[in-house]
Structures are given as structure tokens and as C-alpha cells.
Amino acid sequence: xxxxxxxxxxxxxxxxxxxxxxxxxxxxxxxxxxxxxxxxxxxxxxxxxxxxxxxxxxxxxxxxxxxxxxxxxxxxxxxxxxxxxxxxxxxxxxxxxxxxxxxxxxxxxxxxxxxxxxxxxxxxxxxxxxxxxxxxxxxxxxxxxxxxxxxxxxxxxxxxxxxxxxxxxxxxxxxxxxxxxxxxxxxxxxxxxxxxxxxxxxxxxxxxxxxxxxxxxxxxxxxxxxxxxxxxxxxxxxxxxxxxxxxxxxxxxxxxxxxxxxxxxxxxxxxxxxxxxxxxxxxxxxxxxxxxxxxxxxxxxxxxxxxxxxxxxxxxxxxxxxxxxxxxxxxxxxxxxxxxxxxxxxxxxxxxxxxxxxxxxxxxxxxxxxxxxxxxxxxxxx
Numbered sequence: 111x112x113x114x115x116x117x118x119x120x121x122x123x124x125x126x127x128x129x130x131x132x133x134x135x136x137x138x139x140x141x142x143x144x145x146x147x148x149x150x151x152x153x154x155x156x157x158x159x160x161x162x163x164x165x166x167x168x169x170x171x172x173x174x175x176x177x178x179x180x181x182x183x184x185x186x187x188x189x190x191x192x193x194x195x196x197x198x199x200x201x202x203x204x205x206x207x208x209x210x211x212x213x214x215x216x217x218x219x220x221x222x223x224x225x226x227x228x229x230x231x232x233x234x235x236x237x238x239x240x241x242x243x244x245x246x247x248x249x250x251x252x253x254x255x256x257x258x259x260x261x262x263x264x265x266x267x268x269x270x271x272x273x274x275x276x277x278x279x280x281x282x283x284x285x286x287x288x289x290x291x292x293x294x295x296x297x298x299x300x301x302x303x304x305x306x307x308x309x310x311x312x313x314x315x316x317x318x319x320x321x322x323x324x325x326x327x328x329x330x331x332x333x334x335x336x337x338x339x340x341x342x343x344x345x346x347x348x349x350x351x352x353x354x355x356x357x358x359x360x361x362x363x364x365x366x367x368x369x370x371x372x373x374x375x376x377x378x379x380x381x382x383x384x385x386x387x388x389x390x391x392x393x394x395x396x397x398x399x400x401x402x403x404x405x406x407x408x409x410x411x412x413x414x415x416x417x418x419x420x421x422x423x424x425x426x427x428x429x430x431x432x433x434x435x436x437x438x439x440x441x442x443x444x445x446x447x448x449x450x451x452x453x454x455x456x457x458x459x460x461x462x463x464x465x466x467x468x469x470x471x472x473x474x475x476x477x478x479x480x481x482x483x484x485x486x487x488x489x490x491x492x
Contacts, residue, residue: 155303162303163296166215168289171207174241175248177232183218184233185241200243201258207244208262208285215291216241217311219304221329222297224405230297233326236311247271301327301400320392321365328399335414336367352425366435370421370442372398375408377443382484389476391439420445431460433469440465440482444490455489462489 169177177183195203206213216237220230234241246252248271256267266274275282295304308323325333343349344358353363372395376385387394401408409417421438424445428434437460444452459465464485468478 158300158303162299162307164299164307165294165296167292167294169216169292170287170289171244171248172286174290175245178241178245182229182231183241184221184231185238185245195239195243197252197255198258200246200252201254202260203240203243204247204252204254205259205262205266207288208266208281210284210288213240213290215293217293217295217307219295219308219327220297222403222405232294233329235295235308235326301396305396319360319362321361321368324368324396324399325361325364328396328403330399330402330405331411332371332399332402332409332414335411336364336418339415339418340364348422352422352429366421366425366438367418368395368399369435369439370417371409371414373439374417374443374446377483379443379487382487383480384476384483387476387479389474389479391474417442417446420449427456428460433473436469436473436482440479440486443483444486448490451490458489459486 174183178185203213214237217235218232218237219235221233223230243252250270250272253268253270254262254266254274256263259267265278271282295307304327305323308327340363344353344363349363357363369391372391373384375398376387376394377383378385384394386397398408421442424438424441425434428437431437441452441456441459462485465482468481472478
């Protein structure tokens with residue numbers, strides 16, 4: 111049987127070869143150690159930075175609340191992992207706003223809307239706790255505990271928003287009209303710098319993981335399909351068998367699906383290579399996610415669900431073997447595009463000496479990745 115690339119709509123190309131020593135492995139922790147950079151890349155990074163556009167805007171508190179209510183401004187607690195503020199911190203923050211104190215700026219990323227007439231949406235990059243506190247206060251869910259107020263304890267103490275508004279309407283009007291500095295990372299900024307800015311702004315005591323950042327900035331219909339599947343299944347026994355609670359917490363299940371989709375689109379069976387890989391799987395995966403975000407129609411919902419299904423099947427088959435993730439990367443295209451033939455020969459593939467040899471040293475180089483693809487093709491076409 112001969113294979114054709116039924117999922118990939120890109121034009122055929124052969125990736126440039128790189129030296130065996132250059133490792134850009136797709137790992138889970140975002141750090142310089144795991145993602146080394148050649149000196150020649152710094153100029154390229156600065157050029158991307160020059161193309162990055164961050165616009166300073168001023169949004170009033172009432173405007174911010176309206177955006178949140180209309181879902182134009184999205185507060186997503188799933189990727190904002192900072193510990194939730196306690197009551198004392200929330201009350202102190204609200205008092206600071208009544209005092210007219212300038213607070214640190216909010217950072218948001220601009221998300222293009224499919225309907226251009228509806229304008230853009232925004233997702234919070236830095237400032238979720240501040241905006242969540244404002245929302246809770248305006249919705250009468252935050253009572254201003256007197257012991258945490260230093261300037262307004264006698265008049266605001268024990269009161270919620272509506273009670274303060276009733277007795278101190280002028281104060282509330284000033285509060286609602288006060289403005290916060292908001293820095294908007296525009297949608298047309300390069301994905302690399304958008305990704306890096308998000309990571310830098312969210313560095314705390316615990317580093318963000320790659321897939322937490324991806325889930326935050328690469329919003330698309332594809333991500334919605336994955337989210338829908340995960341939300342329906344992540345508590346089921348079969349899912350818990352394949353992904354640990356920590357995997358799920360860190361969105362490593364999403365990461366596995368992101369990788370599978372990218373490999374399905376980038377495997378070129380005509381030349382036996384993974385296109386645009388260049389020993390940089392992270393960049394390859396991010397570029398595919400960016401294409402989906404830009405509304406490029408690469409895969410329909412059924413194709414995405416099929417990739418997820420085959421990924422889980424492969425993970426179950428390979429989970430007792432070493433190099434599980436590398437095997438899934440190499441096999442997912444064939445599992446999706448030639449189910450019957452592939453699964454008949456899956457044991458031959460996992461025990462093949464040529465494939466096993468590619469895992470011994472530098473398994474993520476372009477040479478070894480392509481060698482596995484080429485060898486699987488040969489086995490399936492025998």
C-alpha cells in the first residue's frame with residue numbers, strides 16, 4: 111500500500127538539515143536550558159520584537175466591567191495560576207481605587223473576532239486578580255470588611271457596592287469613571303514575541319508550562335474542539351489511565367493533542383519527512399496553532415476528533431514502552447490515515463531495530479525524526 115498526505119494542504123518541501131548537536135526538544139517546562147538559542151538567532155528575535163505592537167489604552171472601571179459582561183474581555187482562570195487573593199488583599203485593592211491611587215497596568219492580548227464588525231475580543235495576560243476583584247465588588251459579592259480599610263472604615267465598612275452607592279453616590283461615580291492603564295498586545299504581533307511576553311509577565315514562584323501558554327494565546331475553533339472533548343472525558347477512567355492529575359492540571363493532555371495535530375499536518379509521505387521541523391518541534395507546533403488562530407481552514411471538527419481518538423489509542427498501546435511520546439509523534443499520521451494497515455503492523459514498528467536505533471542518541475533531531483517516518487513508510491509499504 112502506498113500513502114498520500116490526505117490531511118496536509120501545504121505545498122511539498124524538504125526541511126533544511128541541521129547538525130546533530132542542535133537540540134530543540136519539545137519539553138514541558140519553559141526555560142532557557144530546554145530551549146537553547148544559537149547566537150545567530152538573536153538578531154532574528156530582535157527583528158520580531160521590532161514588529162511587536164503593544165498599544166497603551168485607558169479603560170474606565172465601568173468600561174472594563176461592560177467588556178467582561180459582554181465577554182469581550184475574558185478572564186480565564188484556567189491559565190492564570192496565581193493564588194487567589196484573600197479578602198484583605200481584595201478590600202485593600204478596592205480602597206486603593208477609591209483613593210485614586212495609580213495601580214500597575216493590566217496586560218491583555220487581542221483576539222481577532224471571526225466577524226470583523228463585532229470588533230476584537232481580549233484575554234487577560236496579567237491582572238486577572240485585580241479585574242476579578244473589581245467584578246466581585248460591582249456585583250455585591252465582596253463586602254468591605256472594616257478591619258481591612260485604613261481610610262474609609264467608618265463609612266464603607268461592612269458594606270457592599272449597592273449600599274455604598276446608595277449613601278455615597280458621588281464617590282461611586284468617581285470610582286466608576288476612574289481609568290486603568292491597559293496595554294494591548296495586538297493580534298498582528300509575531301507569535302514568537304506574543305508567546306514570550308506572556309511567559310515573562312506570568313513568571314512567578316512556579317514557571318508556566320508550555321501548554322498553559324499555548325492554551326492562553328492560541329485561541330481558535332480547533333482549541334474549542336479539543337476543550338469540548340477534554341471537558342467531556344477528563345474524569346472518565348480511560349482518560350485518567352492515560353493522563354495523570356498533574357498532566358491534566360498542566361494541560362499536557364492538550365499538548366499531546368497539539369503535537370499530534372501538527373505532525374498529522376506536517377508529515378510528507380512523498381519525501382518521507384516532517385516539513386518545517388528543523389529540530390525545532392516547539393516552533394513547528396506553535397506555527398500550526400497560529401495558522402488555526404488566523405482562521406486558516408486546515409482541519410474540520412471530525413478530523414480533529416479522529417486525531418484525538420487515534421492519539422489516545424496509540425498512547426494506550428505505547429504507554430508501557432520507552433519513548434512513548436516519540437513513538438506517537440512518528441505514528442500518528444499513519445494511524446489516522448491508514449488505520450487497518452498501520453495497526454496490523456504496529457508491533458513490527460515498535461520492535462524495528464532501525465527505529466529503536468534513532469532513540470539512542472538525540473531522538474529529536476531532524477535526521478532521527480525523518481528516519482523514523484521513512485522507516486515506518488517502508489514497513490507499511492512492504
